[in-house]
Amino acid sequence: MKKTLLTMAIALCFTASFSQVVQDTTVRTDHYGQVVDRVPVTAESRNGILVFESKDQLYRLWFDIRVQTDGQIFLCKTLNPIGNGVTIRRARFATKTNLGKNWYGEIDLDFANGAIELKDAYLNYNFLNGFSARVGNYKERFSMSKSTTSRYLKFMERSMVTSAFAPSRHIGLETEYNGKKFLVAGGVFFQEVKDAETNTFVEDNNKSYGRNQGISLTGKFVFQPFGNNKDHGVHLAYGYSYRQPKTDVAPAEYDNIRYSARSLSSINRKKYLDTDLIPGYKYQLLSNIEFAAYLKGLAIQTEIINNRTKRDNNLPTLNFGGYYAQAVYLLFGGKQVYDKSGGEFTQPVRGKKWGDVELAVRYDYINLNDKDVYGGAAEAFTGGVNFYTSRNIKFQVNFSNINHDRYASGKNKLFVGYDINGVLTKDPTKVADASGKAGEKYNQLGVRFEIDF
Template identity: 25%
Template sequence: MKLTAAFILSCMAIFSSLAFAKKDNKNNFLSFDELKYETEDENFEIKLNGYLFFDTVNYDDSGKQFEFKNGSDLRSARIAVKTKLFKRWKAKLQYDFSKEEPERKDAWLSYDVLDNLTVRLGQFEQYSSLEGSTSLKNTTYLERSIPVETFLRGRTYGIDLQSSNSFWGVQAGTYIEEHDQFDDPEKRHKANLALRLFTFPVESKKYLVHFGIWGLKEYPANGKFEAEAEPETNINEKNILDSGKIKHVDSVLINGLEAAFIYKSFSLQTEYLSEKIDREEDRASITYDGYYASISYFWTGERRKYDKDDGSFDEIEPKHFWGAFETAIRYSYIDMSDENRDRGEMDSITLALNWYPTDQIRLQYNYSKVDFTDSINKIGISQLRAHYHF
């Protein structure tokens, strides 16, 4: 908690000192827009942002196969400081304070080599799919789909690059796991490699057509790997499907196809993902895969915003003083029944009801029905989230 207090007080001190800066000083601050400062020549910028999610959940597990417990939790509480130096240099530091101990999420420095080419170094998320690339504060559902959450790789250390124009984008990176100990040969392994290509041949006020393909090559430390799949809920995380510890693993190849279509207030989004686990010494490989499809509609006339630089979706801006209303439905499925390591299958149907009073506040309700191999009864999950970001 000392780190939490120190971090918040430091942020407050920085912004307080800037707030009292004189207009005629050498910094020549043009404006103070919420928690953002920028010089008149736009060479320097510093801003503070973050988000807060509070969840409550109720489980209907009549088969009593898992010890799900109803309750509430602080899903996420993040604060980030972003800076810009001489227009082309940027940096970000983000911490999450939802747990007992603060956890660093992002810590990176980037440089715009060209107007459409950026190189980044530090700790950040490895490149992944459309849903994985979209920030959780901008997703339609409370949690990402089962296959994306299963095959998604989290934050680690690395270097990557990103380039985009008015028609396509490319993202590539190489990453080293956080737990690597270079002085311990048993824990040393090759760097992960990721590549994502996406295109948006149609992008206008009414229409969006997006296609993408991506892949990540991973080299697990110590030749061990485990795949786990859980329902689309963060409270009471339970691995319903679990491959168990797989030994003698040489590499893991994850790849996916993605597509999205938007017409006015209607949107369709889908992805297919697979994970191939290659093993050493002619041992049989193992393949798991899955997919999801989602449809959403804004009854108040809004449209999902698209970020052409990242190939992802951005926040919603309500058109009316009463806010925006959205309904959505998603089907997701994962197959972990490879003949060499059969752990079954799982699918989920999720209904989402979202109200956006403002572009920074959101109330969300999700109801999911989860079915899986050897289930006695389907599991029902009701979730409610109060969402705020700035």
């Protein structure tokens, strides 16, 4: 009896104390001495994400943290030795907030392998009628694969053509309208904000040469005939971007452009696909056609990206490009989830309490050869298995077969085959066809351990 009374007394004291804290209206000031408004907030875990929110839901703050640990081994005998290894592919820390019904903001940093890099840093205003606008540093609306957060990628790395051409984050101002069956977005963008080196390039180009930062005009239209249907849908999109030279490159490289891509690996540091600096760069035009569809646990996605690089001094226009096509399927009753407002796939719904398993296949192709430029071409077949646990943990296994052509020499620094005497050569014109070995070919096996919280 005494124990029961004691327990009740403690509970009453706790309730009274908690009530006093919640109802406390004592005036508070900030470190500048200004009186501040006080709004109590509650803290809770929402699908493993820590969220602070006011009772009226007009204020919300949450953290978005992501760690991806990758390992890869490279199989088959290669012309150029490749070292196996492991890496922290991403170590992201983001803080996001809603301030009232209209305002949203976030800042996102990457600490992978000890190097700090700014990702997203922007302010968004929602007009609550389908229109919204944002300003700051963020991804341009161009490629479905590029705009999809790395948290929800179906493969360890994006396709080669996406890596080479699709614009990523730049400072800009963008508006968009989200209708019942379509999404349209357009904006003006400037230089890239990334790290200390990039900032130094921008400052040196301005201080020493008085160069404009250059603008990019990027727009995208997405047709979504099934609207926000949860079980099935279709995504058909067209993107276009006009891009002037930027000052986020070394001053000596300002009138040049360079296209390159890693071959589905952040561990293999060899860039077989590389045009080196292309002189006479005037501007480039990018176009993109996308098709995607989903039906319960099945999702397919493909993109075709074309690049036209205009040059001065009567140099011919260059045409590069490529494409990829992929399909994924959840084996245990899960559903693919399409984010209509973003025009991309997001976290799938798991079919079992313990999670789900997803099979994934992809083919991608890229060509950096045209006219007087030989940056190389390549194709890759990738098969993958994604294991989603019941929590915010994902395991990925990818096996890729990668085939480069004889011009994929990493700016003439890598071997591309054997000459007529059976000696390794870096000159594609000296590769003997009879050798049957033109261009680097190999297999790679990769694994990823990911946690989001």
